[in-house]
Each structure stands twice: as structure tokens, then as C-alpha cells.
Amino acid sequence: MPTESFSRHAQTMPKALSVDLIRLARFANTMLLLLPALFFAAGYYISFYFHILTVASLFLLLVNFSYRHVQKDHALLRNFGIIGQGRYLIESLGPEFRQYLFLNDREERPFNRTERSEVYRKAKNVDSSDSFGTLLDYGATEIKLRHSMFPTREGGVRPFRVTFGNRSGVTRPYTLKNPMLVSAMSFGSLGQNAIRAIARGAARAGIPMNTGEGGYPKYHLMEGADVIFQIGTAKFGVRNSDGELDETALRELANHEQIRMIEIKFSQGAKPGKGGLLPAEKITPEIAKLRGVPMGEDVVSPPYQKECHDVPSTVAFIARIQDLVEIPAGIKLCIGSFKEFHDFVREMKRQNRFPDFITIDGGEGGTGAAPAAFMDRIGLPLYPALYGVVKILEREGVRDRVKLLAAGKLINAGRQLTAFALGADACYTARGFMLALGCIQALECGRNTCPVGITTHDPQLQAGLDPELKAARVAHYVENTQRDLKEMLVATGKCCPSELSVSNLFIPSGSNLWQFVDKEPLLREALQTETESVAPTPHSES
């Protein structure tokens, strides 16, 4: 009942036009009751053809009835019937429309359109220069490289070489000739065409490829690329029936001439503290066979390596694998606590056994399938983690005993150089290579419905991915990123990436790295005196 003043107000104010969806829906639902009668009359008096509409409207009426009075799952459909479907219909197209039209070039996550198109252009080997100026929020958060007044002279840049395993004296050390590596992607998470395309491109570009935790790397080995075999927490490919390490299988694998290094995975940036996850939709009979798992259910790896329950047993486990194989063996982890890592390094020192390399995976890393809670909320970002790890290793005086690999959105030369400046020896990227293959960031990796045939085993979807063409793109992506990297290195006046240090970075106060360097009390305590936010690291000051 409107009050007097309200009604007077309503009289004086002309009513603005608006769409009242609730009344519209009620009107539609009432009309739907009348439609069949209307069409029936038309069919009876005018032409029998109208009865086609009579039948259709009767059908609609029945569907509407079932929405409103039978189903109980959706309150919206129960209240508004068929017209409520409009919401779901349009909403289901939302992700596509946002990507096509409505999100601006710097808005999308995890990679925005500008970042993606940079990779696409590198992969297609077309000009990738932009016009008019940076689109970044230049002042606030972006880490910048400090260039020198005296760029490196022609021919001054040394060829990139990093050798793994020379310190521990393995029989077959491995020398990296390119600072980019293909990060862990298993057959299972990716389809065979995608794996083969990347492997072929990697072989051409002369970079190694990590197998991920997918069992025997059948497709990774097919194209002649160097391969880093990853031992996941479930140890697919090298597990016995109890889920423990099958030493014979590992030794056999490690003797394969293409398998150059072993990586023991402790945790992954996208889901630290949680094992790998392969959804049931993506398990084909072949994958079940290669991994030794049943079909029809999700394959969930344990969150830990069974043999490692504390720091000494972990170092012992790494040493055991190093003793088994004749190639370099390292570990991969996402940093949670520096104190833990510090204890870990001290234990390595005590036992005098070091992994040949340590891969630091940032919390921003990608994955085929992980709970959103893990992707969003757990794991230190790469840059602070890398910085802390380098500091700890330097403090313990063992920086030269291990090589450091960095991973976590390192898809372009700028991010890679930042990682180098913080102390990395080489950079892993997985999603960069997926983008080079034509990934459109549909965010459907876990559903076996990848529209460009990368993370799917559906033959019809994979048919769109031509391995030969995409292999060329992978190789171009590596070459062109390297060219960028080299040119930026020249700008800093250095001769190789390992000469870069934190002092080559400009870290604005909005960056998480600055926050971290400035405020992380644990790190400061561990390193005793960290007063300067941009202290030069010792290994750069020769």
C-alpha cells in the first residue's frame, strides 16, 4: 500500500523506462499458456499449417511446466521457467565473449592478450614490434632491467653454456646451449600430437624437454629431442607395485641416450603440497598402460615422495637416485618456507651430497588440473622464492654446487632476464610452448575439450594440430625469444646472463619482490643483514 507522499511523488515524476525482468518473465509465462489456444484457433479457422505452431507451443508449455513444477535444482528456472534459461545460455558464452570483445589487452589472466600475441608473433616468425609506447602500468609494479651507457660490443656476447653434473662427476654430464627449456608436460596432460610437435621443435632448436610425470615418455622420445625425465610423486614409469622406486626401471630409462637428466619432483608451483591430478576424462587405454593406472577414475598422485619424510631422508633419496644413474639428477620444488629450505641445504652440506640442479617453481606456475584453492592461495611467487634460495645457497657457500632452474610464467625474454638477474642459470617454460603451439587460453585443459587440440586426447580435436607446422613454430619461438634475450643483454652491457645480478634490476615498491626483500623477517633473520633492498649479490661482483 503506497503512502500518500509516495503516490504524490509518483504522480509528479514521469516514470523512467526500464526493463523489469521479473514482470517480463511472469508475462511470458502467462502468454505461454495462451499461445497453444491461439494457434489452435488459427489452425482451425485459417489454415491447418498453424497447427505446426500449436504443437511447438504445446511442447514449450510442457518444458516450461517441468522447469517450474518438476525440477528443483535451479531456483531461477523454478521461478521464471524457460525465460530463466536466457541467463544460463548467455552466461555460458561469457568466457568466449569476454576474451573476444570485452576484456582489454592487459586484463586477461593468466596471460593477457599482449603477452599471448607476443608469443604468437615470435612463433609465426613475424615482426613483433609495437607502436606508440608501453601499455604497462609503468610506474607502479613492473620490474625493469637497468641498462648500461655502454652496451656490449659486437661479438662481445658469449655463447650460452651451462653444464650440469660436472661438480658431482657424473659419467654423462649435460651441457645446455640455450637458456630456455621446455618445462614438465606429460603425455596425459597433453595429447600425442602436441607432445610430438613440441619434441620436434625442441630437437630443432636444440633444447631439452621435460617429460612431466606421465610414465614412460614414449612420445617425448619419438622426435629425437633431449629429454629430462621427471619422477613424479607417484613415480609413474619407475614405480613398483608398492608405489616405491623401481631401481631397475629407472636405470634402464636413464641409460636411454636421449634421456639426459632426471628431475625428482617434490612440489609444483600450481599446487604445492598436492600431487599431480589427471582427470578421468583424459585417461585413455594407452595412458592407463603407460602409467600403470586403472581407467575411469581420476589419477591422484600423493602429495609427497614416499621415501622422504624429513630432511635427511630426502637428501639420502636424492643421493640414492644419483648413485643409480649416470646422468645429472636434480629436484623440483615450490618454496613454502625458507627456514625449511635452509635446513635442507645444511643437511646437503652435512651429507656432502647435492642435487645437480634445483628447479624453483613459482606459485604462478601452470597446470592441467588443480583445485582453485591451491592455484590461487599456495606457493611463493617465483621471484621472491628464487631470490631467497640464491641468498641461502650463497650464505651456506654452496651456490656453485647446484645449478638453479627457474619456472613460472617465464614466457618472454623480459621475465627470463629478471630470473637470470635474481640468480637463475636457465629458464623453464611450459605454457610459452603451449602458446607457440596455438593455445588460445580457453582454460579447459582439465576437461579433454581443448579447442585447439593441445590438452586433449579426442582425435577429432587433435586433428587440428599439425605436428610438422607447429614444430616449426616451436623452433621459431625459441629462436626469436633468444634474439630478444641477447639484444636485452647487450643493452645491459653484459656478456652472458650469469653476469646479471639484482643490481641490474629496478624493483618498484609495488612489486612483490620489493615487499619481500624489504619486509620478509624470516629471510632477514636467516641472512642477518638485509638492509638494502637491492644489494648486489657476491657472485656478480668479480
Add this chain to the structure above:
Amino acid sequence: MKPANLLSWILQLAVSAVLVMAATGKLMSRPESVAMFQQLDFDPGGRYLVGALELVAALLLLTPQSIVWGAVLGWGIMTGALIAHGSRLGFQGDEGQGGLMAAAVWIGCTVVIFLRRKQSQSLRRMFARSDDEGRSDAP
């Protein structure tokens, strides 16, 4: 095979048999069929249309992936037939026989839709993605 599926298959076969017979009569312009449609002022366009739809419905009913859609289509055609008999042709005499047959097929289709209602999840998914927890934030 589950009893429900068996029953459904028996009904599908019976319904498609009737549909195919009815469709051939219409498409081959048998005199009784032509006369009936002339009485409705629905000849020849409507006759060919209904005949073609009946064939499609029979095909869909016999294809495992689309049973429920065939039943829905059959249900629609038979609803039309019932309207025709109810409003113009009546249920007595030779033409009335067809009306009774239409009623039987209508019931058959309805039962098949009910038995195969799980298959119509695809209908719901197509519109609402109600079972798609990954993307839908449907309340």
C-alpha cells in the same frame, strides 16, 4: 540389458515401424492419404513435410545417441495428428483407425521419453550446463 531399456527398445521398434509405414503412404501419395490431407487443406506440402518428419523421427529413434530426440519429434507429429483427428477427421470409420493408431504412437513416444529421460541431460547441458561445475556459477 535392463528391463527398462528392453521395454524402451521394443517401443522404439514398434513406433518406428508405424512411423515408416505412415511415412511411405504419405510420400508415395497413396489415395487414402491424399484424401485425408485434402480434407485438412494440408495437401500436398503438409503431407510431404509430415511424411519426411516421420521418417526422420523413425531414424532418430533407432540411433542410440538420439533416441530421446526421435521420441520428442514423434511425440510432436502425433500431437499434430491427434489435433487433426480431434478437430476435423474424427475417430470413427476408416480414417478414425489412423487416429487411434496416432494415439497409440503418442503414448509410445511419451513412454520412451520418460524411459530415456537421462539422455535428455544433454538437452539440459546444452542450455544450462547444470552439471558443469567447472564453469557454471549457476545458483
